[in-house]
Amino acid sequence: MELSRRTLLGGFAAVAGGTLVGCSSGMDTGSTAKKNTTTELTMWCWPGGLGKSVIDDTIAHFPDPKIKYSEIGGDYKQKLVTTFNGGTGIPDITGIKGEDIASLLPQASRFVDLKSVGADSVLGDYLEWKVNQATTLDGKVIGLPIDVGPTGLFYREDIFAAAGLPSDPAKVADQLKTWDDYFAAGVQLKAKNPKALLVWDATDLYDMVVGQGTERYISKDNKFIGDQDHIRKAWDTSVKAMTMKIDGKTPSGSPDWNAGLDQGTIPTHIGAAWVALDIKSAVKTSVGKWRLAPTPSGPANFGGSFLAITKNAADPQKAFDVIKYMLSADNEAKAFTDAQIFPSAPAAYDKPELKAADKFFGGQVPIDVFGPAAKAIPVAYQSPYDDSVAAPFHDELKTVQTGSKTSDAAWASAISKAKAIAKRQGVQ
Numbered sequence: 001m002e003l004s005r006r007t008l009l010g011g012f013a014a015v016a017g018g019t020l021v022g023c024s025s026g027m028d029t030g031s032t033a034k035k036n037t038t039t040e041l042t043m044w045c046w047p048g049g050l051g052k053s054v055i056d057d058t059i060a061h062f063p064d065p066k067i068k069y070s071e072i073g074g075d076y077k078q079k080l081v082t083t084f085n086g087g088t089g090i091p092d093i094t095g096i097k098g099e100d101i102a103s104l105l106p107q108a109s110r111f112v113d114l115k116s117v118g119a120d121s122v123l124g125d126y127l128e129w130k131v132n133q134a135t136t137l138d139g140k141v142i143g144l145p146i147d148v149g150p151t152g153l154f155y156r157e158d159i160f161a162a163a164g165l166p167s168d169p170a171k172v173a174d175q176l177k178t179w180d181d182y183f184a185a186g187v188q189l190k191a192k193n194p195k196a197l198l199v200w201d202a203t204d205l206y207d208m209v210v211g212q213g214t215e216r217y218i219s220k221d222n223k224f225i226g227d228q229d230h231i232r233k234a235w236d237t238s239v240k241a242m243t244m245k246i247d248g249k250t251p252s253g254s255p256d257w258n259a260g261l262d263q264g265t266i267p268t269h270i271g272a273a274w275v276a277l278d279i280k281s282a283v284k285t286s287v288g289k290w291r292l293a294p295t296p297s298g299p300a301n302f303g304g305s306f307l308a309i310t311k312n313a314a315d316p317q318k319a320f321d322v323i324k325y326m327l328s329a330d331n332e333a334k335a336f337t338d339a340q341i342f343p344s345a346p347a348a349y350d351k352p353e354l355k356a357a358d359k360f361f362g363g364q365v366p367i368d369v370f371g372p373a374a375k376a377i378p379v380a381y382q383s384p385y386d387d388s389v390a391a392p393f394h395d396e397l398k399t400v401q402t403g404s405k406t407s408d409a410a411w412a413s414a415i416s417k418a419k420a421i422a423k424r425q426g427v428q
Contacts (some may be wrong), residue, residue, distance in 0.1 A: 042092065149273060157170065200248045211300030
């Protein structure tokens with residue numbers, strides 16, 4: 001998984017892929033007297049999880065009950081779960097990160113089914129695949145989407161042009177449609193410019209290819225499918241970049257990655273829309289030389305989060321009114337302006353905030369790439385155990401990258417370890 005400035009600020013980073021509003025001092029959820037005397041809704045969110053102007057506007061819009069907002073640093077999920085287990089101080093509304101939503105769906109009883117407080121009237125406003133991530137198998141919806149992380153190809157127009165590669169975004173989109181196209185361009189680039197390796201880190205591509213599919217490691221009926229063709233395809237794609245010697249072996253977010261982006265030794269990056277913030281903050285001499293194109297072989301999603309209402313909420317209906325307002329298309333557009341928080345409501349894509357040209361990308365309008373990508377993310381079931389089962393694949397790919405194992409040996413080891421982990425989790 002690739003790291004980002006926002007996920008580091010929040011205590012992690014994100015595939016597949018929140019905030020808190022709440023006040024509660026105990027597990028009593030049904031007292032009429034309590035609901036009638038609600039004077040405060042406390043809101044928790046990790047740093048960068050919501051746009052500042054949206055937070056300020058929401059607080060002003062709902063003076064009664066008063067919203068008390070707090071940013072929670074560190075391991076957000078762990079702090080939330082610990083608070084739940086302690087039974088006191090549980091918020092009315094909580095953010096849930098996209099990488100955590102699958103693991104919290106089995107604990108849906110801790111959250112209000114948003115359909116019970118009127119969510120059916122707005123669920124259609126959001127990307128269907130994103131709503132599905134917060135929906136239990138029996139149809140309960142525990143979170144309203146804040147944002148998503150559709151992917152695109154960030155590339156250096158000047159370096160592509162110097163190597164004789166297509167450099168205009170439309171031509172890049174037309175000629176680099178598949179991973180094979182992309183890798184072939186990498187070979188051509190390296191022949192012209194030996195220091196410029198098209199793939200920053202081949203192991204990062206693995207999750208990208210998995211995310212382009214409609215299946216992960218565990219099926220809806222709780223069976224292990226990590227040894228099937230869709231996972232092997234992602235594995236082989238990553239290994240191919242290594243064997244073609246266009247792998248820079250430079251993890252995203254590292255100091256070498258930052259330097260490589262500016263110096264041209266890392267001329268491309270494939271990542272979510274919010275990666276633009278990381279690239280912009282990393283480079284100094286290449287401003288205006290970057291361009292955007294679609295992800296080869298189709299989009300994937302990394303990141304994105306939700307707002308949920310806990311069963312401890314003193315007034316679930318008021319809490320829903322707050323999150324519905326906060327996550328309107330207008331406010332999601334404002335959040336994009338504030339912190340590149342990419343909207344989960346497609347109506348926001350037509351707002352002026354998202355239609356602006358970006359000088360950093362040579363005057364391109366980023367939404368022209370990321371908007372269609374967001375709408376085309378494939379729907380895939382995410383098991384609560386996917387992340388733990390995926391870990392051996394990531395670890396073993398590193399052994400191929402370092403040359404300590406062959407691809408086939410590492411694959412066999414990954415499958416054996418993943419099956420053992422899945423079995424311990426009760427997966428068939």
